[in-house]
Amino acid sequence: MKTIIEPFRIKVVEPIRLTTREEREEIIRRAGFNPFKIHSDDVLIDLLTDSGTGAMSALQWAGVMRADESYAGSASFYRLQEVLRELTGFEHILPTHQGRASERILFELIGGPDKVVPNNAHFDTTRANAEHSGARAVDLPVSEALDPRNRHPFKGNLDLKRLESLLGEVGVARVPLVMCTVTSNASGGQPVSLENLRGIREICDRFGVPFFLDACRFAENAWFIKQREPGQSDRSPREIAREMFDLADGATISAKKDGLVNIGGLLLMRDEDLFRRASDLLILTEGYVTYGGLAGRDLEAMAQGFQEVLDEQYLRYRVRSAEYVGEKLLQAGVQIVEPPGGHAIYLDAGAFCQHLPREEFPGQALVVALYRHAGIRACEIGSVMFGGKDRPPPALELVRLAMPRRVYTQSHMDYVVEAIGELHQRRAEIRGLRLVEAPDTLRHFSARFEEN
């Protein structure tokens, strides 16, 4: 069969509210033209993020009921530990309430003024946490990542030559670790090849620098490796994922993505001394080491989620869903970051809103237009998210349509495609924005705009 179906039946449903264009006009204006400030009841299809927005399975909900809520030594923690040790090979497993808590602990321990942290492309919270410690976050994507039309199979790769030069230039004493984000959210949900990860490992070994993964979407990355990397098609996603983790010394993970849960994170490592120091900070700021700021039921749901996510049927459907939307948009003449990413489609807002200069935030303007036109909520990944005082503008102005896991059906996606196609026909009418209020860091969450 050619049709790839959603590999699940729907047992619980949640109504979504239809709004009129007039209502949406008022709502987006009141929200300061920032979709983070819209109530979710006023959103028809919510593609703001794939983080924590997925649907849990019957087995995960069953786990919620059987969970052990003990403060110390919870059986749910030990189940999670066993699942993750087997999946990743990392000895030390610390739960946290979400990915950025793992990042904050890690960078508080290894970051600091004068330090430099290379990554293929930092995502917003990773960059913000590295910078908050005083360190400089440096992105080293391959050049193919900067061209939305380039269909290179591994556009998430880190530029190995630039990494070597950076390590030589600043000196290893100033580089506490090298990070690589799989898949690369900031570059369009694009995967990193095993070959590239092996290359990073080799350089880190040569320079004596630890290597950490930002592994939020490790399973989607493993699936892309299976599909695209020569010699990998016969291996299971689990085997590939294990090799990815084997190449690293540790990982930060937001379990709200490939952990298939609504809340949860992890900090994983091999180093005993780092583990001890991280445990102390965890206890100080998140909670005891066997719950890390989560309830036992969250740990239990994570243990189950990390197993389900490697199911081949699920991963085939998951990656195909984004690809389906991407193909339809390209057919409608809409430029996206090609090839489609694992968890999202990224619209090339610079191309969509050619009439708007960067100072008028073409990505944010497109996000506003999408909500107004069809009640769809998306997220700007461009000058609003990454720009700001003393920061160079990002290479691309993008709008991310992130797909929550196991939530929307193909007809929801057909509606999205139709709405974007219609908007594209009338793109010259999209109005630019000016920023009237924003904090210095992570400004996309709370910025306010006015329309030009």
Ligand SMILES: Cc1ncc(COP(=O)(O)O)c(C=O)c1O
């Ligand atoms: C690549 C990447 N790293 C880190 C994070 C932070 O995770 P959390 O939102 O759970 O704090 C995210 C979240 O979107 C992400 O996409």
